[in-house]
Amino acid sequence: MATLVPLLDKDGVRLTVDDAIATVTLTNPDRRNAQSPALWRALTEAGRSLPGSVRVVVVRGEGKSFSAGLDRQAFTPEGFDGEPSFIDLARGDDDVLDSTIAEYQDAFTWLRRSDILSVAVVQGHAIGAGFQLALSCDLRVVADDVQFSMRETSLGLVPDLTGTHPLVSLVGYARALEICVTGRYVHADEAVAGGLANVAVPADALDAATSDLVGALLAAPRDAVIETKALLQGASGRTLDKQRIAEREAQGRRLRDLAGISD
Template sequence: MSVLRVERAGPVARIVLDRPGRHNAQGPQLWSELRAAGAELSADQDVRAVVLLGDGPSFSSGLDLAELEPQGFLHRVAHAPDDRAQELIAEAQQGFGWIARAPFPVVAAVHGVAVGAGLQLALACDVRIVADDATLAVAEVGRGAVPDLGATVDLPRLIGLERALDLILTARSLTGAQAAELGLALRAVPAGTVVAEATAYAETLAAAPRAALAWAKAATREPDRERSLRLAALGQLECVRGMLGVSG
């Protein structure tokens, strides 16, 4: 059975984590399906924004504890040779990694619990709109592990090195309201409105042409100034030619 579903409504698509009975706990199947959904939507020229959310009471409770059992993901990683273990972790990272490269903005609608891998998935998105009473934590270090799905990159980019280290090393929890105050989320809203707010925001973004969205996102996400300016220039050239009907 699939553990997520893809829904389309005009230029805004939705990726819905679909394990509500497990609070959308994660494992290799979910990561694989996320990669496939990202590839499918990236290839669809009609999609100009995506909302990522969790069905049921939570966004995502993080890694499924079943992955610690024999034949589970972490058990396989621990018993694999070093090279294969690194490959397995890299495959998991690809479940989130496509978001940064997607030619459209991805908006996370976060409610309930988003901890560990759940928060890392939200952090991988371009924008986060969170329920004010949500619970968020980079929980891995507190459990004797390392957040290896992107938090070590995304948190410093969002809130600076010192605050990122504080959240990662203490594994402390934040409410959605606190996350917004810290700059980890765009804004916090009442829990019952988070999906509607995220969808409305995505619809606003999707009013722009896909090429403009894609190039602006790529240039803004590029940390190197010269490469960012180069991407902005390339994007501007494509957009201006499109507006004026000039072929490249």
Template sequence: MSTHPNDAGSLLESSVDDGVLTLTLNSPSDGNALNVAMTEALSKALEQINDRRDVHCVLLRSSSAHFCTGGNVKDMQSGSDLMSGSVEEVRDRLHRSLHRITRALSGFDVPSVCAVNGAAVGAGCDLALMCDIRVASTKAVFAESFLRLGLVSGIGGSWFLARIVGYARALELTLTSEFIDAEAALGLGIVSKVVPEDALDIDARSLAKRIAQNPPTALRMAKRLVREAADASLATTLEMAASVQAILLCGREHKEAVGRFLEQQAAKKRAHM
């Protein structure tokens, strides 16, 4: 396992093990709020990932009882938040700060897994939605709670939510600011699995490691194909699939994978003789 220090100290912890880069939000005193410091630390870490060939999957988690409680309401009131200043300043700051997180996470070549414990609300809910796969503990709660503060999602959460749960349910969750528990999130497809709190890290890491074990080039291309196919026509998807498959069929990874498969099959046959 290798650990990479972070410029923001302990706000965000980073380590790599078996191809899985684990990013841990570590500001329990404010619920891992996406304040200026956390936003900068997370943005920097996320923006480096596509260039790292040692990373095959990203696991985003927290070290505390909550995943991320969104923006810090006290900072909003005091005027020290990302959303202080004139309309023009706030709009520009959103593009240059929080939107960096959105662009980086949505632009990952590698898959991402999010382990959600406790609250994932407001921008924290959006942060979880930006990941490819979410695993929740039984204590997880989710909410698009912006309207409670007279706001909307300023970092693109509506785009992700509608694609995960559908237009009508996305609108319902947004307009009611309803808090939903892990089981309700499972029913809506927001999370793929709910596990006991003490099993969350083990289960999420296991999933991330299983993903990371795949041939790295094929893994990145498989994610890209699924992502692009979500908004493409069948004809376009078939063209992309043919191009990607041709590249992989002619590549070293495929030939090595076939060789390993045949060796394993031969070993199984010998074991039963």
């Protein structure tokens, strides 16, 4: 991937595409890939820049950490150059505050699109916004040194970058509450056992494990994968009878497609 010409390379985010596989890389290892509003805008731009050929998006961070979360500069009165500080936002109009947070969330939500599968490749620290970025992906491959932690509540805040819904879905309400309120680390063994990670491997095997998973994800026909992902994403919000209907409708579309019959 390193030899590919990036489609985007700015504000700590690089996007490269190799046919059906896109790789989004956080590129500030000296700061453990700390996040900022500029980085979030670049992530959103990466999502909008994906060619139609992309089926799998791999999200990873350079260096020893996936992402150590929000850059602490956000909490200073000065904030980031050219950006309103969080203090300024808090003192401002409610609608502006709400729309600004919604804009930040856009950086995370596109990874759940039904037409792609997203895989987070996580090593070292994945804290706060870093944890939520990993949770935004459909699947997670982790190194055995991974340390997930949701620190927002400990700082007097809440996790607001779309991480609470997948966290509860993966580990249940009680465990999610305990993880968020205590801010403790979740290590590799617990992450796999609790459903936060699909597989944990030694750090030097992370690339190989990711390649194997991506290859398996690409083996099935794209339209069948899209329909299956949509069925599973919506399952928790449907009754059994409604899920049965959704399955029938999806299977009908697949059978007609395979038979060459258009609607």
